[in-house]
Amino acid sequence: MGRRYDPERRQRIIDAAIRVVARDGVAGLSHRRVAAEADVPLGSTSYHFASRDDLLVAALGQVSDEWLATVERWVEAVDPDLPLGEEVARFVTDSLSGDRTRARLEYELYLAALHHPGLRPIAAGCLDALTELLRRRTGDAARARALTVLLDGLMLQLLLTDRPVVPAEVRALVDGLAAPV
Amino acid sequence: MGRRYDPERRQRIIDAAIRVVARDGVAGLSHRRVAAEADVPLGSTSYHFASRDDLLVAALGQVSDEWLATVERWVEAVDPDLPLGEEVARFVTDSLSGDRTRARLEYELYLAALHHPGLRPIAAGCLDALTELLRRRTGDAARARALTVLLDGLMLQLLLTDRPVVPAEVRALVDGLAAPV
Amino acid sequence: MGRRYDPERRQRIIDAAIRVVARDGVAGLSHRRVAAEADVPLGSTSYHFASRDDLLVAALGQVSDEWLATVERWVEAVDPDLPLGEEVARFVTDSLSGDRTRARLEYELYLAALHHPGLRPIAAGCLDALTELLRRRTGDAARARALTVLLDGLMLQLLLTDRPVVPAEVRALVDGLAAPV
Amino acid sequence: MGRRYDPERRQRIIDAAIRVVARDGVAGLSHRRVAAEADVPLGSTSYHFASRDDLLVAALGQVSDEWLATVERWVEAVDPDLPLGEEVARFVTDSLSGDRTRARLEYELYLAALHHPGLRPIAAGCLDALTELLRRRTGDAARARALTVLLDGLMLQLLLTDRPVVPAEVRALVDGLAAPV
DNA sequence: GATGAATGAGAATTCATTCAT
DNA sequence: TATGAATGAATTCTCATTCAT
Numbered sequence: 218m219g220r221r222y223d224p225e226r227r228q229r230i231i232d233a234a235i236r237v238v239a240r241d242g243v244a245g246l247s248h249r250r251v252a253a254e255a256d257v258p259l260g261s262t263s264y265h266f267a268s269r270d271d272l273l274v275a276a277l278g279q280v281s282d283e284w285l286a287t288v289e290r291w292v293e294a295v296d297p298d299l300p301l302g303e304e305v306a307r308f309v310t311d312s313l314s315g316d317r318t319r320a321r322l323e324y325e326l327y328l329a330a331l332h333h334p335g336l337r338p339i340a341a342g343c344l345d346a347l348t349e350l351l352r353r354r355t356g357d358a359a360r361a362r363a364l365t366v367l368l369d370g371l372m373l374q375l376l377l378t379d380r381p382v383v384p385a386e387v388r389a390l391v392d393g394l395a396a397p398v
Numbered sequence: 399m400g401r402r403y404d405p406e407r408r409q410r411i412i413d414a415a416i417r418v419v420a421r422d423g424v425a426g427l428s429h430r431r432v433a434a435e436a437d438v439p440l441g442s443t444s445y446h447f448a449s450r451d452d453l454l455v456a457a458l459g460q461v462s463d464e465w466l467a468t469v470e471r472w473v474e475a476v477d478p479d480l481p482l483g484e485e486v487a488r489f490v491t492d493s494l495s496g497d498r499t500r501a502r503l504e505y506e507l508y509l510a511a512l513h514h515p516g517l518r519p520i521a522a523g524c525l526d527a528l529t530e531l532l533r534r535r536t537g538d539a540a541r542a543r544a545l546t547v548l549l550d551g552l553m554l555q556l557l558l559t560d561r562p563v564v565p566a567e568v569r570a571l572v573d574g575l576a577a578p579v
Numbered sequence: 580m581g582r583r584y585d586p587e588r589r590q591r592i593i594d595a596a597i598r599v600v601a602r603d604g605v606a607g608l609s610h611r612r613v614a615a616e617a618d619v620p621l622g623s624t625s626y627h628f629a630s631r632d633d634l635l636v637a638a639l640g641q642v643s644d645e646w647l648a649t650v651e652r653w654v655e656a657v658d659p660d661l662p663l664g665e666e667v668a669r670f671v672t673d674s675l676s677g678d679r680t681r682a683r684l685e686y687e688l689y690l691a692a693l694h695h696p697g698l699r700p701i702a703a704g705c706l707d708a709l710t711e712l713l714r715r716r717t718g719d720a721a722r723a724r725a726l727t728v729l730l731d732g733l734m735l736q737l738l739l740t741d742r743p744v745v746p747a748e749v750r751a752l753v754d755g756l757a758a759p760v
Numbered sequence: 761m762g763r764r765y766d767p768e769r770r771q772r773i774i775d776a777a778i779r780v781v782a783r784d785g786v787a788g789l790s791h792r793r794v795a796a797e798a799d800v801p802l803g804s805t806s807y808h809f810a811s812r813d814d815l816l817v818a819a820l821g822q823v824s825d826e827w828l829a830t831v832e833r834w835v836e837a838v839d840p841d842l843p844l845g846e847e848v849a850r851f852v853t854d855s856l857s858g859d860r861t862r863a864r865l866e867y868e869l870y871l872a873a874l875h876h877p878g879l880r881p882i883a884a885g886c887l888d889a890l891t892e893l894l895r896r897r898t899g900d901a902a903r904a905r906a907l908t909v910l911l912d913g914l915m916l917q918l919l920l921t922d923r924p925v926v927p928a929e930v931r932a933l934v935d936g937l938a939a940p941v
Numbered sequence: 942g943a944t945g946a947a948t949g950a951g952a953a954t955t956c957a958t959t960c961a962t
Numbered sequence: 963t964a965t966g967a968a969t970g971a972a973t974t975c976t977c978a979t980t981c982a983t
Contacts, residue, residue: 241513242513244513247955248956249955249957258964258965258966259965259966259967260965263957263958263959264963264964264965267958268957269957269958321512325512325513327509327554327558328424328510330558331423331558332425332502337559340559341558341559341560344555344559359570362567363570363571363574366548366551366571367548368551369550369551369554369555370546370548370550371547371551373554374546377508377511377512377518377525378522378525379522390544393541393544394544394574394575404946404947407947428973429974430973430974438947438948439947439949440950441947441949442946442947444974444975445947445948448975449974449975450973450975603875604875606786606787606875609977610977610979611976611978620944621944621946622943623943625979625980626942629979630978630979631977631978631979683875689871689916690786690872690874692920693785693864693867694786694787694864695785699922702920706921721929725932725933728913728914728917729909729910730913731917732908732909732912732913732914732916733909735871735912735913736908739870739874740880741884748902751902752906752909756936756937766967766968769968790952790953791952791954792951792952800968800969801968801969803955803956803969803970804967804968804969807969812952812953943983944981944982944983945981945983946981946982946983947980947981948977949977949978949979950977951975951976951977952974953973953974954972954973954975955971955972955973955974956969956970956972957969957971957972958968958970959967959969960965960966960968960969961966961968
């Protein structure tokens, strides 16, 4: 009876942890809140994740993966005949219109990584993967890198100021950057 | 008993709070640690800053001011005859060479605004002031805005990846952006 | 200039203290809250009332006085031709219909007095004064005493159960008591 | 280390809480004092009773049960051939002779319900149970209700004034009430 | 006289973690 | 394997009171 390893329980805990971080921030992540959110006994979170840090790493790793998947879906769907600026503007608009929780989560990861060596590789890996995805479209590594810089700066500023996305501005920004060097 | 009447007490507490955030991160900011760092009784920090958030606001405000002062000194010293990319590369290099603590601190507090609505106005104000400073050099508001986006994205990524600044890349990035739209 | 004694300030503080007790209970009475409620500096409450207890005694003393004044107004207005039960029912109904704050305050005083020797005389004095007032109507000290017992028990139970006053029941209660001994 | 696994821990904490209220009043009830009184670590009281209110509810519940048990023993022992007034006088005398701590405690917690909505149901339940017990003797619900009113008023006043019980007065009071309506 | 700064104690909670079962 | 009880440290915050001005 009962597998000696129950991956579903583990996954449920990770999902709950992400919801807790989304709601309360990285600082608000605790075994207790996650246990309550996942509706599992308190001991269960300690059992699957020996320390709070393990939980954090697992949760933010998954946030990073999901974010990259979102980006990848977008990259795959980009119309090569349209100007890149327009496509980027659409992506940013989609990501920040309506519920910004998902995007905020990604930057929550960055914040945590600034002071948490265990998270640094995840954040850095996410950045690199993002660049590689963009290179598929730009064809040019330098331009892809520039684009991730722009994307990160832009989304961060929009999240921090709570300002709405203005697609025309995003387009101008990207097109300015895309100009031949 | 003890040192009553200490007119600089408040300022000393803010300075200590900044040191604590630099050392332990935003999550590590607590009345206790600040009190210990400032060498004042615990009650004293509560007296001057009723809540942890007040402390955070004061710290971010001062860090932001100092950061803007640094930027302003740079802007004033920019040689208008040199390409802007070169000057920006110098600024980024200076900010991130040697001890990155200061820069990390700036972005740490900055990102904290993601989950602290009380910090949002300060972060937004800092951004706007930064843009205005840059406009003095670019002469063009849109370009100045683009430049802040680039700067934020760039510094955040360099801090997250722990990679060294490569001046040539920064130059290329800025010059690409600076191309007439 | 300025009187060396400012009775208005003192009175304003007492009034504020009563509002604080009404809102937060005896346990919620503090120099700080009273100062805020009275809109006077914190030091001012300490100055006029050296200790929290002094403040409590002053506040509950006034509550007692006001309560007795209310009772006296009723006693004076009692129609000697009507059955006493009816008049008592009217008093209880008036006291507990609408805002029960005032009545609750009186019993808050009793609660505090149970554990606060300094308040005991006030509570006891209030009880005796009440009995004396009622004696004016009953003419008979024993009946007056019985009536205060009944009144206290009744009002306490109504306050504790949050039940509405049923005048007929009050009348029956008092009339039952009023039967010749 | 220490004494883990202590199945009676919870009960010991409740007992300690009751002693603390008896000693320091409802206002003096705190996790710390209870922990000290029960000789358990501070965290233990929080573990078993998440909030101070939970502690209060548990304490009032138990005091109320014990009080009702006392009353029931008396009711069962009442001699139906004696006048009720005499029996009531005996009960009041027994309850208030010697150490009044127990009775004071009962009314202390009882009155606390004035400002603690969570305690109201317990206080009301206690009242109703008391009435039901008395109905066994009076046979008449209205008379039983009247008797609880009288008992509450009487005991409260005796506790507040620190006056001794005068059995004859109690008898007169009850007999006056007991007169057919 | 009047007051704001200061302080040390103590409040309720929350927590990560350990451990007996 | 899994879990709930237990614990001691740390959290924020409030407070009565003192005292220099």
